[in-house]
Amino acid sequence: MNKTISINIGGRIFNIAEEAYQKLEKYLNTLKVYFSGREGGDEIIADIEARIAELFDERISTSKQVITPGDVDEIISIMGRPEDYMDDLDDDSTQESAAGGGNTSRRIYRDPDDKVVFGVCSGISAYLGWDPVILRAAFVIALLVYGTGPLVYIILALIIPKAKTTAEKLRMRGEPVTVESISKKVRESFKSVNDDVNEFGKRHAGSKKDLQNFGKRLVKLLADLFEGLVDLLRVLGRALGKIIGIVFIIAASFGLAVLVASVFGFDSIFVIRENGAAVDDQLVHWLGAVTTDPRELRMLFIGLVAVVLVPLIGILLTGISLFTKYNGLSGLTAIVLLVVFFVGVGLIVAVGISTSRDFATRASLTDRITPLEACADTLVIDVLDLGHLDRTWKVKFDDARFYYSGRTTGWDDDTTDARMYGENQLTIEDGPRGSEFQLRMERSSRGGSQKQALENAEMIEGRYRFTGDSLKIFPYYSLRTDAKWRSPRLEYVLSVPLNGVVYFTPASKSFIYDIPNVTNTYDRDMVGHHWLMTNSGLECTDCSGDHDRRAGNRD
Amino acid sequence: MEYRDVRTEVTDMKIENSKAQMRKGVLEFVVLQLLQSREMYPSDIIESLKKARLIVVEGTLYPLLTRLKNAGLLDYRWQESPSGPPRKYYSLTKKGNSFLAELRLTWNELVESVNETSKNHTK
16 A cells, blocks of 8 residues: 555646655756746746646556656656756857856845845855855944944845845855756755754654654643633734724824924924024024034934934834734835934934044133122122023933023023023132132033134133122023033132131022032031131031031041 | 767867757757647647657757747647646747748758858868
């Protein structure tokens, strides 16, 4: 008794012996490899199959109903192997349509067998005969160069076709595409699998049966469990998917609304002036702190919008896909979004690199402010109130807090132009004996060079006012929006002579910083008290016990 | 005697390849010629070619037919067969006809020139 297999070839059904089937399959696969990628390859295969069916038919009768291995051998010798074909034997005489023939010209394909992402690097390397590691490293390094690496990679992955057939794989390496070389390649890959299987079989020969039975049961059990779990998850998932979908849609819509508002302002159109200063209350305005170059400003703006927009659109489409049956996030959309995203990253990185050079060095300017002759023995330190400061944004940035305001009133020119604000500080040092109160204003900023840094520092504006016996300091320094934000700092240093007294009003808490005193009292506890400058430092003259908290760990 | 000398010289240039090249050119010509007189389906063509000892294996024919069809020299139609599924009957197109006429001309010229040169040489 022999097992037969029923096959459908050329639209007819035959019963074929198992061994014969394997032979036939192998033969047809050889042909498929040979004709693949060739114009009309499928048609040729279909024609050949039809003919084989005819030949089978001739060999079938009522007394012999099964195709034997001998029949298949006979048919193979009639039909011939690709090596025996006369057509497209050589390259020089075959013209146009013989693109898939036997020539050895190389083509670039993506290599699916040796890939990290899409096999672009290994494919190109195979074409050039390089080690793929070189190209991979190059792409990773290109990531640092304005993020162009991934972009170029994605474009290449889209352009370069994947090597699907063995013929294409050989051509990728530039090996001549002959049936022998293809067979060799196919045999190589089969052999390695075969060896593994044989090896395994030998090792477990004794316990094979038991193992198989046990294995089968285990697999069945696991499959049942898994199926049940999948069913449960499917039901839960469908409900959860809808909910997540709605959440995604709402979140993304909200994000898009915020993005649109910050791009266009709430009531104006986006304009960048030639000098880089922008108008009104927009995202672009804020970006002026990073760069004032109009070109970079534009790059940064587009980059930021792209980087924010893409995830929002991604979330929105995912939400829509989850909520409805419509698949919004198709392959092409995803690729386009990815490309846009990486372009955005690239633009931001480009501006970032150019901007980071502006942080190379720091320089500071010291303005000595006239001795405070008029003031009495006691100097009251207070906040200068310039009116309402509308804190539109508040960003912690480079150890200074950064406020941006589009609407400030009270700055001395009473301007409504946008300004950037940072917090300034006041500290106290002991002045020389018998001298006066003295105020120093130390402005510093970073820049590409000392000169630039000084220029940037000069843009920093601070406001203070003496009124009789008080020093009022505005807690924020300010920069116009056409100034660059290069980590500016403004520190007031008040020099208090021996026996001089300072009084901190409670409001001054916002800017006094790390004021040394003999009792190591925290700044926040120093306000509301009078402090006398002694030989060893500031001493509280009116602190009651409970206020005189000591901080042992404080210098 | 001289014939032998020529042969040994030629073997260095892969005689099989040259033969195949020749046969290949002729095969195309013969197939077109066969189809000029009547429509045929591949098995008919194979039969004739085998009789003429022009092909060894049948597999050669199918890529050739497809190539000629794609070049617009041949066309086919499906026709029911008495046994089994429908068959592809090939016929010559107009373009194929003029192509064949030209080939025939070239063939005659070739035969003439080959005869001519071989006469001169073997003398």
